Amino acid sequence: MIASARSPLIFVVHLSVLLLVALWTLPTAGLLISSLRDKDQLAVSGWWTALSTSSQNLTGRAASPEAQVEKDGKFVISGNLLEGGDAKVSAFGFRPMQPAAFEAGTAADIGDGQMLTVNADGSYEIVSPTKMEGTRGQRIFYTASVPPRFTLDNYREVLSAAGIGSSFINSLTVAIPSTIIPILVAAFCAYALAWMPFPGRAILIAVVVGLLVVPLQMSLIPLLRLYNGVGAFFGVPAKTYVGIWLAHMGFGLPLAVYLLRNYMAGLPREIMESARVDGASDFDIFVKIILPLSFPALASFSIFQFLWTWNDLLVAMVFLGTGNDELVLTGRLVNLLGSRGGNWEILTASAFITIIVPLIVFFSLQRYLVRGLLSGSVKGG
Amino acid sequence: MQQLLFAIFTMVGGVLACAAYFFGTNWLLDRIFPSKGMSGAQASQNLRITNAIRPWLFMAPALFALAIYLIYPVFESVRLAFHDRSGQQFVGFSNFIWMFGDGEFRQSIFNNFLWLLVVPALSTFFGLIIAALTDRIWWGNIAKTLIFMPMAISFVGAAVIWKFVYDYRSEGSEQIGILNAIVVAMGGTPEAWMTIPFWNNFFLMVILIWIQTGFAMVILSAALRGIPEETIEAAVIDGASGMQIFFKIMVPQIWGTIAVVWTTITILVLKVFDIVLAMTNGQWQTQVLANLMFDWMFRGGGDFGRGASIAVVIMILVVPIMIWNIRNATKEMER
Numbered sequence: 001m002i003a004s005a006r007s008p009l010i011f012v013v014h015l016s017v018l019l020l021v022a023l024w025t026l027p028t029a030g031l032l033i034s035s036l037r038d039k040d041q042l043a044v045s046g047w048w049t050a051l052s053t054s055s056q057n058l059t060g061r062a063a064s065p066e067a068q069v070e071k072d073g074k075f076v077i078s079g080n081l082l083e084g085g086d087a088k089v090s091a092f093g094f095r096p097m098q099p100a101a102f103e104a105g106t107a108a109d110i111g112d113g114q115m116l117t118v119n120a121d122g123s124y125e126i127v128s129p130t131k132m133e134g135t136r137g138q139r140i141f142y143t144a145s146v147p148p149r150f151t152l153d154n155y156r157e158v159l160s161a162a163g164i165g166s167s168f169i170n171s172l173t174v175a176i177p178s179t180i181i182p183i184l185v186a187a188f189c190a191y192a193l194a195w196m197p198f199p200g201r202a203i204l205i206a207v208v209v210g211l212l213v214v215p216l217q218m219s220l221i222p223l224l225r226l227y228n229g230v231g232a233f234f235g236v237p238a239k240t241y242v243g244i245w246l247a248h249m250g251f252g253l254p255l256a257v258y259l260l261r262n263y264m265a266g267l268p269r270e271i272m273e274s275a276r277v278d279g280a281s282d283f284d285i286f287v288k289i290i291l292p293l294s295f296p297a298l299a300s301f302s303i304f305q306f307l308w309t310w311n312d313l314l315v316a317m318v319f320l321g322t323g324n325d326e327l328v329l330t331g332r333l334v335n336l337l338g339s340r341g342g343n344w345e346i347l348t349a350s351a352f353i354t355i356i357v358p359l360i361v362f363f364s365l366q367r368y369l370v371r372g373l374l375s376g377s378v379k380g381g
Numbered sequence: 382m383q384q385l386l387f388a389i390f391t392m393v394g395g396v397l398a399c400a401a402y403f404f405g406t407n408w409l410l411d412r413i414f415p416s417k418g419m420s421g422a423q424a425s426q427n428l429r430i431t432n433a434i435r436p437w438l439f440m441a442p443a444l445f446a447l448a449i450y451l452i453y454p455v456f457e458s459v460r461l462a463f464h465d466r467s468g469q470q471f472v473g474f475s476n477f478i479w480m481f482g483d484g485e486f487r488q489s490i491f492n493n494f495l496w497l498l499v500v501p502a503l504s505t506f507f508g509l510i511i512a513a514l515t516d517r518i519w520w521g522n523i524a525k526t527l528i529f530m531p532m533a534i535s536f537v538g539a540a541v542i543w544k545f546v547y548d549y550r551s552e553g554s555e556q557i558g559i560l561n562a563i564v565v566a567m568g569g570t571p572e573a574w575m576t577i578p579f580w581n582n583f584f585l586m587v588i589l590i591w592i593q594t595g596f597a598m599v600i601l602s603a604a605l606r607g608i609p610e611e612t613i614e615a616a617v618i619d620g621a622s623g624m625q626i627f628f629k630i631m632v633p634q635i636w637g638t639i640a641v642v643w644t645t646i647t648i649l650v651l652k653v654f655d656i657v658l659a660m661t662n663g664q665w666q667t668q669v670l671a672n673l674m675f676d677w678m679f680r681g682g683g684d685f686g687r688g689a690s691i692a693v694v695i696m697i698l699v700v701p702i703m704i705w706n707i708r709n710a711t712k713e714m715e716r
Contacts, residue, residue, distance in 0.1 A: 009623070010517065017514050017524050020507075024528045024591065027542045030559060034545065046557045173384050177392035182446075184399040189443035192436040202711065204440075209710040211451050213648050213703050217674050217692040219450060221685050222457035224678075225468065226449075241388065245395075250450025253443055282435055283407045311535030313655045314675070325384060330537040334659050337541065344545065344557070351541035355534045362533035366526065373596065374603050 028355075035352045038149040039345035055090070055145045057099055062116075062124060062140055065132035075128045081142060082122030092118040092142035099141035110138065118142060154349035162340075164350050166324055167332040171310055171357075173241060174320070174328055178248035178309040179302050185249070186256030186301070187294065191286045193257065194264040195272060205261070211254040220318050223247065227319065239321040247319050248312075252305045259304075262375050263297035264290055300372025303365050307358050329354045399442065406438045455696070461689035468685050476690040486691070489668045493698075495582055496589075496653060496669065501646040503590050505639060508597025512605055513627060515598075525602065529595035536592070536655030543588045544660060549573040578666040585667060588656050593649065597642045604638035605631060644702045651698055670695050 034047040044056060060081040068075045081089065091100035094110050102108045104120045114128040118140065126138060159165040192198075193205055231238030267290065275285050313330040320326050327335070333347075333354055340346045362369065414427035465472050480486045511528055515521030531539060548558030552571055556562040561571040574584050608631055616630045632639075654671035661667045663676065674691040677684050 013514050013517055017511070017518060017521070020511055020514075021524045021527050024531065024594070026559070027546050027591070028530070028534070031542045031545060042557070044557070045555055046559060046562050048559065048562075169385055173388040177388050177395060180392050181395040181399070184396060184403070185442045185446065188403055188439040192439035196432075196436040196439070198433065198436040201436075202714070204444075205714065206707045206711060207452075208447075209707050210703050211447060213699055213706060214451055214455060215648075215652050215671075215692065215695045215699055217652065217671055217695050218458045219454035220675075221461060221678060221689050221692065222454035223450065225457075225685070241384070242391070245391070246446070247450060250446045253447055254451070257443060281411070282432075283403075286439075307533055311538075313535070313537055313658070317675075318678075330535050330655070333537045333541060337544070337659055344548070347541055348545065351538050355538040358533040358535065359530065362530060363526075366529070369532075370599055373599055 031348050032352055034344060035154055035348035036150045036152070037154075037345075038146075038151055039154060039343075041146065041149060042345050042348075050150075051148050053145050053147050055143060057141070057143050059099075060140050060142065062126060062137040064137045065134050068128075068132055075131050077126040077132070077137070078124065080121070080123045081118065081140060082144065087122065087144040087146040088120050089118055089122050089142050089144050090120070092116075092140055094138065094140060096141065100143045116140070154345040155353070158346055158349045158353065162336060162346055162350060163324060163327070163332060164329070164353050167327055167329045168353065170326060171329040174244055174248070174312075174316065175306055175309040177241075177245045178252070179306045181245065182249040182252050182256055182305065183298060183302065186253055187260055187291060187298065188286070189253075190257050190260035190264055191282075191290055193261045195285075195290075196282060208254050208257050208261075212258060214254075216251060216314060219251070220314075224318060237321075239319060239326070241320070241326075244315060244319045247315055248305075248309050251315065252301075252308065255304065256301050259301050259372060259375055260294060260297050263294055267293055296368060296371060297375070299365070299368040300375070303361060303369050304372055306361060310358055402442065403439070407435070410434060410438065458689045458692050458696070461685050462693045463686075464689075465686050466684040472686065476686045479687065480690055480694070485663075485668055485673060488666055489663075489670045489673045490694075492582055492666075492668060493651065493670050496586060496650045497647060499583070499586050500589050500593065500650045501643045503586075504593040504646050505597045505601075505642050507590065507594040508599075508642065509601050509632075509639070511594065511598045512602035513631075516602065516605060525595075525598060529599060531592045532595045534592065536588075536653075537659050539588050539592055540656050540659035543584075543591075547574045547584060575661055575667075576665045581661065581665055581667055585656055585660055588660075589650065589653060593646050597646065600638060600642050601635065604635040608634050644705065648699060648702060651695055 030047045033050050034042050037047065037050055040056060041050075058081075063077050063079045065077065067079075068077045070076075089104045091103055092108075093099045093101035094108060094116060095101070102118075104118055107115045107117045110116050110126075112128065112130070114126055114132070116124065116126050116138065118124045122144075124140065126132075159168075193201060193208070227238045227243055230236075271289060271293075272285055275289055280288070311330065312328075313334065316328045316331055320328065320331075322331065333350055336347060336350055410431055414431045416424045416428040416431065461468050462476055463471060463473060511525070515524050518524075534542070546558055546560050548556070549561055549571055550556050550558075556565055556571055560574065565571055575581050612630055612634065613626060616626050621630070652671050653669055654675060657663060657667055657669050657672045658675070663669070663672050670691055674688050674695070677691060678688040
């Protein structure tokens with residue numbers, strides 16, 4: 001390593017890392033940029049063109065004939081298609097088949113001697129020798145080059161209309177207790193497995209290690225039956241928040257116990273022995289010495305558990321209902337993929353709201369996450 | 382908002398209940414078998430009893446939860462696999478016989494093996510390469526953070542991100558998915574990537590590789606840093622090239638870690654569910670075991686027998702790694 005750092009190949013290293021980083025971040029960047037774009041622009045151009053002016057084919061309608069005014073013996077309807085935006089019209093037309101038949105600024109004969117003019121700034125004028133009839137305005141097709149527009153409208157829409165707002169609360173409701181409640185339970189168990197000699201300890205540790213990798217799929221059907229049975233017996237709904245909190249706790253415990261036991265077993269024996277000489281019981285030693293010392297491991301586990309419960313889809317789909325006050329973010333996102341599959345402004349904004357909380361946790365607490373991973377411990381989705 | 386308050390209330394209640402349990406039982410134990418202020422023989426006997434009981438008091442809630450949520454279900458799932466759809470009637474091996482005759486199941490097994498071959502290998506490979514490269518440059522930590530970031534993103538979120546990458550518009554209109562845009566820019570024709578059988582599996586795998594490379598990188602990077610400097614210096618003195626040092630000196634020293642990373646990702650791959658559900662839901666021959674299992678769990682009101690038997694197949698595939706893990710952990714403890 002020391003030698004190669006000076007080699008001329010170092011710029012190849014820089015380049016390849018840059019390429020890999022780009023490969024890994026571009027998909028997420030695309031999502032973020034797209035979620036902030038105007039939805040009409042998002043639908044017709046790639047996010048990498050977000051900063052350049054885009055050309056769009058749009059449709060507008062002139063004011064209705066009721067708005068006509070008489071001027072120099074002619075009847076005139078005028079207005080602006082762009083309503084004060086900074087877009088520029090390059091061409092227009094009045095038939096759907098020929099939406100760009102006329103250049104901006106020229107006059108088009110739309111029949112009955114009526115002349116339509118659309119200028120580059122979007123202002124239009126229909127001039128007719130006779131009084132115009134009807135109540136509907138003339139349809140105008142036009143090609144406009146629209147400058148890039150960024151907006152928070154997509155977020156406003158998904159938070160209210162698409163139900164992402166309430167799902168956000170639901171996800172928090174699932175994740176917070178599921179993260180906090182198992183900590184104490186796991187810590188006591190881990191201490192017993194690390195420092196209290198009793199027959200069968202090695203077997204119990206082996207069982208915990210084995211349970212680390214038991215697929216969740218094995219638990220789903222029996223627990224579903226159990227929950228249905230309990231629900232029917234007590235006359236309560238089978239799918240409740242209490243049920244999913246307990247389920248997440250059960251599924252998170254092997255990792256918690258394993259992580260904490262490894263960490264506690266690595267603490268120096270002398271601390272405990274000197275405390276014991278002073279007459280402290282196991283309980284005192286644990287609460288007053290081990291628990292505070294284990295803070296890094298507790299933090300690692302909490303982060304894992306929070307990310308896992310927030311990002312979980314499977315457990316929520318099985319043990320939680322699909323009502324508006326129970327559907328979590330991941331579940332909502334899957335539903336939106338089905339129902340609004342083509343509406344990228346909805347999907348990108350929703351997805352970004354879904355991933356923003358884990359990303360904040362990740363960037364602020366990365367240290368503990370890495371430490372947790374390194375203590376040789378992983379559960380994974 | 383109200384439910385969030387309810388959640389926080391329950392959380393506080395739950396934590397307090399746990400604390401009360403531990404304090405309470407401990408206090409009770411010390412009252413029933415006091416060791417302070419007793420005569421010598423009585424005290425030491427009581428001390429022995431409390432020392433035998435206390436570990437079990439400490440472990441009881443955790444063991445109880447593990448038993449209900451993981452141990453009992455394993456046995457129950459195995460039992461259900463030999464029963465009919467409602468779990469009432471014993472049917473012998475007929476679920477398994479059905480399974481191996483079912484085209485969708487065979488498709489899933491085939492796809493799962495593809496995933497098993499590709500995802501752990503490529504994730505570990507990229508992780509190793511990135512770990513080795515980023516160690517040599519000054520902005521390596523920033524690069525690592527960015528590549529590690531997808532770890533925090535949910536599988537469903539990642540599915541949306543990649544669905545956008547793979548987005549398809551018919552030929553002639555402007556592509557908004559970056560993959561098709563690149564293909565068109567290079568003169569190709571756009572494709573609906575998700576609907577091309579066999580190859581679409583690989584487009585799905587890319588998502589998991591994207592997520593898991595960061596994990597492999599973090600672990601392997603730490604392992605590479607743990608290699609004793611002397612071995613590398615010795616190789617440099619002997620005139621080994623950078624490549625030789627990497628493949629002949631460094632990689633062999635971290636085989637153990639590579640194996641851990643590999644098996645961990647393998648377990649994850651066996652359970653992959655969210656990605657397939659969100660991207661294709663098993664259409665266009667992309668079905669995998671976990672998604673098929675979920676499907677049968679609810680299909681037509683739920684076929685628990687078939688669902689459980691598919692879960693058992695996943696479990697059987699996990700067992701070798703489980704045994705290997707347990708043996709490693711036991712060995713480590715003896716050291």
